[in-house]
Amino acid sequence: MKQFKHLIKPYIVWSVILIVIPLLLIALYAFTEEGNEVLTLSFTWGNFAKFLEATYLNVILKSFKLGLITTFICLLLGYPLAFIISRFSERVQSTLILMVTIPMWINMLLRTYAWMNLLADNGIINHLLSFLGISPVTMMYTDFSVILGLICNFMPFMIIPIHTSLNKMDKSLIEAAYDLGANKVQTFVKVIWKLSIPGVVNGIMMVFLLSISTFVIPKLLGGGQYMLIGNLIESQFISVGDWNFGSAISLILAVIILIFMSLMKKMDKQDE
Amino acid sequence: MKNKKKIFSKFYVLLCLVFFYLPILVTMIFSFNSSKSLTRFTGFSFRWYSELINNVEVTKAVYVSLTVAILATLISTVLGTVTAIGLSKSKKVVKELLLNVNNIPILNPEIVTAIGLMLLFSSLGMRKGYLTMLLAHIAFCTPYVITSVYPKVRSLDPNMANAAMDLGATPYQALTKVIVPMIKEGVFAGALLAFTMSFDDFVISYFVSGNGVKNISIVVYNMTKRINPTINALSTIVIVVIILVLILANVIPRLKARSLKINKKAERAIAMVLILLLAAGLVKCGSVSQSSHVLKVYNAGEYIDLNLLDEFEKKFHCSIVYETFESNEMMYTKLSSGETYDVLVPSDYMIERLIKEEYLQALDWNLIPNAKNLLPQVKNKSYDPGNRYSCPYFWGTVGILYDKTVVDAEDLKDGWNLLSNPKYKGNIYMYDSERDSFMIALKALGYSMNTTDENEIQEAYEWLIHQRDTMEPIYAGDDVIDNMISGNKAMAVVYSGDASYIISENPNLGYFTPEEGTNLWYDAMVITKDCNEVDLAHEFINFMLDEESALSNTQEVGYTSTVESAFETMKDSDYKGIDSYIPKDDNPNSEIFAYQKPNIKQKYAELWTKVKAK
Numbered sequence: 079m080k081q082f083k084h085l086i087k088p089y090i091v092w093s094v095i096l097i098v099i100p101l102l103l104i105a106l107y108a109f110t111e112e113g114n115e116v117l118t119l120s121f122t123w124g125n126f127a128k129f130l131e132a133t134y135l136n137v138i139l140k141s142f143k144l145g146l147i148t149t150f151i152c153l154l155l156g157y158p159l160a161f162i163i164s165r166f167s168e169r170v171q172s173t174l175i176l177m178v179t180i181p182m183w184i185n186m187l188l189r190t191y192a193w194m195n196l197l198a199d200n201g202i203i204n205h206l207l208s209f210l211g212i213s214p215v216t217m218m219y220t221d222f223s224v225i226l227g228l229i230c231n232f233m234p235f236m237i238i239p240i241h242t243s244l245n246k247m248d249k250s251l252i253e254a255a256y257d258l259g260a261n262k263v264q265t266f267v268k269v270i271w272k273l274s275i276p277g278v279v280n281g282i283m284m285v286f287l288l289s290i291s292t293f294v295i296p297k298l299l300g301g302g303q304y305m306l307i308g309n310l311i312e313s314q315f316i317s318v319g320d321w322n323f324g325s326a327i328s329l330i331l332a333v334i335i336l337i338f339m340s341l342m343k344k345m346d347k348q349d350e
Numbered sequence: 351m352k353n354k355k356k357i358f359s360k361f362y363v364l365l366c367l368v369f370f371y372l373p374i375l376v377t378m379i380f381s382f383n384s385s386k387s388l389t390r391f392t393g394f395s396f397r398w399y400s401e402l403i404n405n406v407e408v409t410k411a412v413y414v415s416l417t418v419a420i421l422a423t424l425i426s427t428v429l430g431t432v433t434a435i436g437l438s439k440s441k442k443v444v445k446e447l448l449l450n451v452n453n454i455p456i457l458n459p460e461i462v463t464a465i466g467l468m469l470l471f472s473s474l475g476m477r478k479g480y481l482t483m484l485l486a487h488i489a490f491c492t493p494y495v496i497t498s499v500y501p502k503v504r505s506l507d508p509n510m511a512n513a514a515m516d517l518g519a520t521p522y523q524a525l526t527k528v529i530v531p532m533i534k535e536g537v538f539a540g541a542l543l544a545f546t547m548s549f550d551d552f553v554i555s556y557f558v559s560g561n562g563v564k565n566i567s568i569v570v571y572n573m574t575k576r577i578n579p580t581i582n583a584l585s586t587i588v589i590v591v592i593i594l595v596l597i598l599a600n601v602i603p604r605l606k607a608r609s610l611k612i613n614k615k616a617e618r619a620i621a622m623v624l625i626l627l628l629a630a631g632l633v634k635c636g637s638v639s640q641s642s643h644v645l646k647v648y649n650a651g652e653y654i655d656l657n658l659l660d661e662f663e664k665k666f667h668c669s670i671v672y673e674t675f676e677s678n679e680m681m682y683t684k685l686s687s688g689e690t691y692d693v694l695v696p697s698d699y700m701i702e703r704l705i706k707e708e709y710l711q712a713l714d715w716n717l718i719p720n721a722k723n724l725l726p727q728v729k730n731k732s733y734d735p736g737n738r739y740s741c742p743y744f745w746g747t748v749g750i751l752y753d754k755t756v757v758d759a760e761d762l763k764d765g766w767n768l769l770s771n772p773k774y775k776g777n778i779y780m781y782d783s784e785r786d787s788f789m790i791a792l793k794a795l796g797y798s799m800n801t802t803d804e805n806e807i808q809e810a811y812e813w814l815i816h817q818r819d820t821m822e823p824i825y826a827g828d829d830v831i832d833n834m835i836s837g838n839k840a841m842a843v844v845y846s847g848d849a850s851y852i853i854s855e856n857p858n859l860g861y862f863t864p865e866e867g868t869n870l871w872y873d874a875m876v877i878t879k880d881c882n883e884v885d886l887a888h889e890f891i892n893f894m895l896d897e898e899s900a901l902s903n904t905q906e907v908g909y910t911s912t913v914e915s916a917f918e919t920m921k922d923s924d925y926k927g928i929d930s931y932i933p934k935d936d937n938p939n940s941e942i943f944a945y946q947k948p949n950i951k952q953k954y955a956e957l958w959t960k961v962k963a964k
Contacts, residue, residue, distance in 0.1 A: 086433050096485065315461070
């Protein structure tokens with residue numbers, strides 16, 4: 079058995095080269111000033127100090143708000159769906175889960191463009207509305223359109239882990255709860271929900287991470303004024319050209335997310 | 351009661367699926383549309399399908415996406431599974447450490463991973479292309495495999511493998527015959543996740559690939575300027591293929607039950623064919639640049655008649671690696687990260703910067719006899735006096751595109767301040783570009799758009815903030831083109847070339863450049879310092895100035911040609927009566943963007959971020 083522990087060696091080398099070193103390179107940029115040669119590196123906290131301005135703090139706040147709302151709605155809509163799916167027969171279940179997965183294989187950008195055409199002022203939905211005699215509604219470039227796009231793209235990431243943990247559950251536990259006199263609500267709260275928490279935690283982490291760092295969807299559905307932390311990083315690298323500040327924001331985001339995740343994990347463990 | 355509940359839950363599932371599939375359905379329906387519109391169905395046609403088959407770029411991208419996804423899935427599944435098994439037997443410290451490192455790519459925003467990998471590949475001096483994309487995909491897929499396999503391994507009875515070995519199995523046999531079959535669910539889930547991630551990836555691929563290697567996402571992203579329904583046709587095909595595969599996957603097991611042995615052989619045969627196909631493709635991809643002369647051209651997206659590239663390749667027996675960028679800054683980012691190109695097509699101020707930073711080489715005008723075709727008024731401009739380094743490609747202005755049926759002709763007298771006329775509150779698209787937005791504010795205030803005066807910049811910033819708060823504009827990108835064609839808002843700030851195209855599609859619109867002056871811009875072809883094909887690069891520039899190619903180029907793109915005959919022809923035919931095709935370059939208030947010193951550029955960038963981040 080001991081032989082097996084050598085199996086991780088290739089990945090240790092791999093992860094040092096392709097995960098750790100790139101991160102160190104980013105950190106190097108974050109702590110230095112623009113235009114440094116390797117030999118004359120000058121270190122600075124300036125990139126981080128800059129982030130403390132109200133504008134940037136607002137950006138990160140807004141991103142968190144949006145991430146939390148998206149995650150919450152995904153949980154609210156995704157849990158019942160996962161639950162219902164887990165009640166079907168095995169065959170139907172795997173088909174349904176596949177049907178939830180397939181949209182993810184269609185290019186995310188394409189799906190977002192399709193939403194743009196659906197939601198535009200003169201778009202498909204408004205055409206239908208005016209056909210029904212309802213006056214058009216502005217949907218594009220609002221919180222609504224951005225959140226809708228995020229949910230449509232990320233909800234599968236909530237459904238699948240929850241379904242996995244519901245499916246894994248020992249069904250006899252539910253019967254036992256009923257036998258012991260628990261009603262439906264009690265069974266759900268005390269047995270089903272409790273046992274599905276690992277899936278829920280996984281789903282929350284996935285959706286939250288994806289929605290907090292995305293920049294393509296808010297840009298397309300929310301317009302340029304929809305500045306989130308992902309857009310801020312992207313613009314530092316792509317249009318502003320301040321790689322050092324961009325790296326610093328990336329590092330800050332990474333640290334905040336790591337803290338958030340370890341808190342989630344702690345909660346998860348306590349529940350167990 | 352129970353039935354009612356069942357119906358309700360079925361209805362809920364249906365509703366969710368409708369929500370997921372609605373955008374896909376729209377995509378599919380409009381792939382059969384006879385016109386380019388994505389909101390109005392004008393008639394049934396297979397036009398986009400035939401264009402798709404003829405579009406080499408898309409077919410190549412499909413190939414790259416598929417092979418990268420398959421290879422990345424295979425490699426990361428093996429690597430991830432092996433590592434997960436090894437992890438369960440490792441010391442606690444090692445285990446925790448490796449798992450935490452493994453979580454980094456999952457927890458990090460994609461863009462951070464992308465930038466990190468880009469920095470890595472450029473500092474290693476690796477040629478960006480298929481291999482770098484594949485490595486990056488393996489790097490971000492493997493962690494997902496490990497996280498889905500590892501819990502399964504952990505829940506295994508550790509004595510299993512020992513028992514197998516006690517019974518005489520070699521460690522390898524214990525691994526493949528005992529452990530792997532027991533964790534195959536996790537392996538399968540991990541592989542599926544890896545495939546999904548890789549096939550759909552955009553951000554990371556965009557940053558780590560190059561030299562003409564593109565996956566579907568990159569092609570789609572570059573198509574945004576004028577949404578091209580061929581890509582809808584492509585996704586329809588992808589959906590149909592997926593459905594076919596699913597049906598087959600359901601049918602094969604049943605057949606398998608009948609003839610188990612034959613099937614095993616067949617399975618192997620299929621696997622072999624697949625591997626051969628992959629290998630053949632890899633060789634093909636690797637040898638894209640087999641013809642002796644290769645010219646690397648980097649241009650803005652949707653900014654050329656692609657047929658011209660084929661023509662050029664045939665005429666000069668060479669191959670062109672053609673790549674596109676979204677903005678000058680994006681081009682600069684790629685260039686400064688070590689990417690090499692032969693011919694670039696940047697804008698005026700960027701050319702000035704590239705000259706200053708010594709990225710370019712002087713043109714040899716003797717090699718460009720077609721230079722005689724150039725319009726006299728596009729030559730010898732401030733960004734490159736005497737055209738030592740650059741040869742004009744397209745030119746134009748920035749102005750306001752307005753809906754004649756909504757905007758009063760009287761109001762146009764306001765000039766740029768039309769954009770803060772409360773009558774049109776909530777009815778405006780600004781252009782999501784830092785320099786052009788500040789240009790508008792500075793011109794509205796009567797300053798130079800190249801000002802470095804802190805007070806003037808501050809005033810312009812306040813103008814923009816005031817306009818933002820009172821007018822609630824949308825800061826749109828290229829989506830403004832489709833939006834204005836469908837008449838979604840009353841006015842938009844656009845480039846003249848886009849205006850010409852939009853007006854030709856929606857004649858209700860008009861274009862004007864305010865008297866206060868505007869950005870007079872020139873995009874020009876330049877040759878880089880590390881160009882390997884100097885003669886061919888000059889031939890390319892000469893070819894683009896040829897009267898015939900210039901005409902088909904401006905017809906396709908809609909921007910104003912710098913070649914006299916093409917300009918005159920268009921003015922009197924296709925774009926007759928469309929003012930935006932004829933840039934007003936006689937207004938003394940109009941200027942050309944100049945190079946900004948880093949500290950000034952920084953200042954503008956910061957303020958622009960603040961304007962957008964409310």
